[in-house]
Amino acid sequence: MKQNILLLFMTFINVGFLHSQNLVNESSHYNPMDFYVSSFNPTTGNAYRSSNGTPGPLYWQNSSDYVIHATLSEKDTTVFGDVTITYTNNSPDQLEYLWLQLDQNIFKPDSRSVAATRYPGDYFGVLGNPKGGYQIKNVTINQGENSYAVQPIITDTRMQIRLNTAMQPKGDQISIKINFSFVIPIDGAARFGRQDTKNGVIYQIAQWYPRMCVYDDVEGWNTLPYLGLGEFYCDYGNYDYYITAPAEMIVYGSGDLQNAQDVLTKEQIKRLSLASKSDRTIAIISSDEVGKPAMRPSSKGYLTWHFNMNNTRDVAFAASKGLIWDAAKINLPSGRKALAMSCYPVESAGDTAWARSTEYLKASIEIYSEHFFEYPWNNAVSSAGITEGMEYPGMIFNNYKETKASLWFLISHEIGHNWYPMIVGSNERRYMWHDEGLNTYVNFIANDIFNNGEYETDPSYFEKDFFASRDYKQFMQYKDPLMTMSDAMDEEQHWQFYGKTAYGLNLLRTVIVGKDRFDYAFRKYTEAWAFKHPTPYDFFHCINNATGEDLNWFWNEWFYTTWKLDQAVASVSYVDNDPAKGSLITIENKGKMIMPVIIKMTQMNGQTETVRLPVEIWARGSNWTFKYASTSKIDKVIIDPENQFPDLERKNNEWKNIK
Known part of the structure; x- marks a missing residue:
């Protein structure tokens, strides 16, 4: 049998x-079997990750809580201190060793990033740092009633700690204390650094403490080295951190300041209270007050700033003695209020520049909260400095020279990352599109909404190729698929992670699926994976299920290939040679990529009609003939009359009657 x-x-x-x-x-070049035989093999559901794209009934993730004490020393341009990590193993596995990230080690002269920097460029600024990287000392483990010192195994940007006793599954905890220090680079791989201004140095500090690698149900320990392009993948946890800095400085940190009465003046506390109730931007330190002794409770020695932030995957801070500081209220959908703040040098002031930063920050958070997920924290800071643009929970670093539409987009983009990947915690080190692309997609939505579309068509908003008029022509020519690992993508082509992803999602929303169903699915994905770790397949499954569409054909071609679209009108004929009996219109898919077809017919009598054909027609071959109920001869046929699809050869999109 x-x-x-x-x-x-x-x-x-x-x-x-x-x-x-x-x-x-x-x-x-088209073969329907490229689409209708499983080739990219979407993962099946299991107890940890359901087949509908949401966390499964046994989903788990480990957590990392941090207590950090650090000092910013201007004398030797260093940050030094200690971090105590309480690590909870919620996995079903015993853990005999732990892995931590040491991102500062990218600047060591013998780092993998330095070795992998092509001649003659230094895209991430990792060369020429003879004192770069961490100095790690005194690694101590507290495990149950036992306390012992360990000699960590440091390899590039990772550190392994081998335990005397394995951590047990499902809730076992361990405490790790590490003393660390590093020299602050001028430009920290375009993610942090120090900027000289007329009123002093602006310090933007990130990747500043040893932090846990993620242990998950997909890869186990995620230990990809930090090379510069691929960003970060972090556990969620609670942070208590203390920054000791020269007393003349203001420190702006992720989360909530716990000791305002010790580090701010009474007038500043009063102004912050006013700002928390104001939709209009309120000055906490005005341009005329920058650097004045009256702006500090003490101008000698050091002060310690205490911040707290819960359920977050990271924290960052900025510090300077010479910044304008302003703030305004954020109105959230639940009725809760938060505070938007900006800090910037006098060189950045002006009504077309950073004086609007808090307005931009406030508006962006309100838009994203309304449409995707409510901002969960109490404060958000936009910091001006050397960094071109970088995101951290509750803290974004933006270039101090930006103005007008470029500044709006920069702030909107970087704070948008607080949703993807700070709330929805995807693996940036492995899948850059999964945060940059999703974020760029929501940025376009915010841009259409902000101030009645103030910057919707502003040319300066579209300067870079991944935003250029939502133009697909450049990123559809790139040689690498979106599923290429972040650091394997050519540095000059990585913008497609942003633009091609955003353009594709916008196609799904506006053309293929429709706004109502796609918006619903996208929000459901965000809600399901808030403060969790989705994979690309979770995203694909969730959108498929919530929209009710099997979009695997799209995920396959858009993310796993560099296929091109070329739809064409092949011929027009008539039933029994009589236009009154109907027209037979034959179209062809000449490229490898497929899309639904939007086709407009114009008859000789002036009558026009647009027909939409589903993507399923291409399951039957590369040619498709359909009958159109014409009443006179066809004058013109146009495929994709509004140029919505990324068709790279439009000359064959139109057929005209030769009279």
């Missing part, structure tokens, strides 16, 4: 294969 079933099965395969060969047009 088994042999008969096998024989029958092989017969079906052979018949199907011959049938598929007959469907392939010799003049076309």
Whole structure:
């Protein structure tokens, strides 16, 4: 019986294969089997990750809580201190060793990033740092009633700690204390650094403490080295951190300041209270007050700033003695209020520049909160400095020279990352599109909404190729698929992670699926994975299920290939040569990529009609003929009349009657 079933099965395969060969047009690169045989193999559901794209009933993730004491020393341009990490193993596995990230080690002269920097460029500024990287001392483990010192195994930007006793599954905890220090680079791989201004140095500090690698149900320990382009993947936890800095400085940190009475003046506390109730930007330190002794409770020695931030995957801070500081209230959908703040040098002041930073920050958070997920924290800070643009929970670093639409977009983009990946915690080190692309997509939505579309068509908003008029022509020509690992993408081509992803999602929303269903699905994905760790497949499954569409054909071609779209009008004829009996319009898919078809017919009598054909027509071959109920001869046929699809050869999109 088994042999008969096998024989029958092989017969079906052979018949199907011959049938598929007959469907392939010799003049076309298209083969329907590229789409309708599983090739990119979406993962199946399990107890940890359900097949509908949401966390499964046994989903787990480990957590990392941090207490950090650090000092910013201007004398030797260093940050030094200690971090105590309480690590909870919620996994079903014993853990005999732990892995931590040492991102500062990217600046060591012998780092992998330095070795992988192509001649003659230094895209991430990692060369020429003879004192770069961490100095790690005194690693101590507290495990149950036992306390012991360990000698960590440091390899590039990772550090392994081998435990005397394995951590037990499902809730076991361990405490790790590490003393660390590092020299602050001028430009920290475009993610942090120090900027000289007329009123002093602006310090933007990030990747500043040893932090846990993520242990998850997909990869186990995620230990990809930090090379510069691929960003970060972090556990969630609670942070208590203390920054000791020269007393003349203001420190701006992720989260909530716990000791305002010790580090701010009474007037500043009063102004912050006013700002928390104001939709209009309120000055906490005005341009005339920058650097004045009256702006500090003490101008000598050091002060310690205490911040707290819960349920976050990271924290960052900025510090300077010479910044304008302003703030305004954020109105959240639940009725809760938060505070938007900006800090910037006098060089950045002006009504077309950073004087609008808090307005931009406030508006962006309100838009994203309304449409995707409510901002969960109490404060957000936009800091001006050397960094071109970088995001951290509750803290964004932006270039101090930006103005007008470019500044709006920069702030909107960087704070948008507080949703993707700070709330929805995807693995940036492995899948850059999963945060940059999703974030760029929501940025376009915010841009359409902000101030009645103030910057919607502003040319300066579209300066870079991944935003250029939402133009697909450049990023559809890139040589690497979006699923390329972040650091394997060519540095000059990585913008497609932003633009191609955003353009594709916008196609789904506006053309393929429709706004109502896609918006619902996108929000459901965000809600399901808030403060969790989704994979790309979770995203694909969630959108498929919530929209009710099997979009695997789209995920496959858009993210796993560099296929091109070329739809064409092949011919027009008439039933029995009589236009009154109907027209037979033949279209062709000449490229490898497929899309639904939008086709507009204009008859000689002036009558026009637009027909939409589903993507499923291409399951039957590279040519498709459909009958159109014409009443007179066809004058013109146009595929994609509004240029919504990324068709790279538009000359064959139109057929005209030769009179």
